[in-house]
Amino acid sequence: MSHETETPPDPKRTLTELELAGERLPDWRMLIDRLHASFDTADFVAAVRLVDAIALAAEEMDHHPDLDLAYGRLDVRLISHDVGGVTSRDVALARTISKLARAAGVTPHPERTSVLELGLDTADEAEIRPFWAALLDYDTIEAWGEIQIRDATGRRPTIWFQPTQAHDVPRQRWHLDLRIPPEVVEDRIAAAVQAGGELVDDTHAPAFWVLVDPQGNRACLTTWQGRESP
Structure with a gap:
């Protein structure tokens, strides 16, 4: 009499949202490309102890989460970086x-997990995408049939580009202020200019510099220097 053995899951295969819903992970939510969880802890020490326990388990499994620790709160993100998505390894670590x-004894709050994305209207995303990738030091990726720029850590918003008709330089309703260390400003400006941008105002440097992409969308690089103390 033969006995069939269940084929183990492929640790390199990315799982779909529907597959992950079937895994029944009540503390976790699949958002964009990774699993997210958020926990309330009694205090900072309790959060650190949980981080220590997670670190030991992650080392044993040779698979590591991204952790954001604050007083009384721990946020966790899981992704298999080698394949750019969630796999059975993440499911096992999530459990x-x-x-x-x-x-x-901590309290899960999956309802407060979220991922912010920014959409930028443009008639020619290829013209301005390199500027924003250089300015923000983001990676350029293809996802869901479109090109996006993304922070590798998942901490900062992804930017994608919404097709629109060609138009004059817009009167922006928002722009990005990016605070960076003073010692990297010159290199970041140079990278943004090399990627097609222009430095349009440095009169308030070193507090901030105003740059513009090839279609007139503005962003500011800011530092702590050149500002009055609060």
């Missing part, structure tokens, strides 16, 4: 982290 969280 382990949830088990550790329950043992620590």
Whole structure:
């Protein structure tokens, strides 16, 4: 009498949102390209203890999460960076982290997980995409049939480009202010200019510099220098 064995999951295969919904991970939500969880802890020490427990488990599994630690709160993100999506490795680690969280007596809050994306209207995304990737030091990727620029850590918003008709330089309703260390400003400006942008105002430097992409969309690089103390 033969006995069939269940084929183990492929640790390199990315899982779809529907597949992840079937995994029944109540503490976790699949947002864009990774699993997110958020936990309330009694205090900072409790959060650190949970981080320590997660670190030990992650080392044992040879798969590591991204963690954001604050007083009384721990946010966790899971992605298999080698394949750019969520795999069975992330599911296994998610279950382990949830088990550790329950043992620590912390409270999950999956309802407050979120991912912010920014859409920029443009008639020619290829013209301005390099500027924004250089300015923000983002990676350029293809996802869902479109080119996006994305922060590799997942901490800052992804930017995608919304097709529109050609138009004059817009009167922007928002622009990006990016605070960076003073010692990297010159290199970041040079990269943005090399990518097709222009430095249009440095009269307030070193507090901030105003740059513009090839279609007139503005952004500011800012530092702590040149500002009055509050």
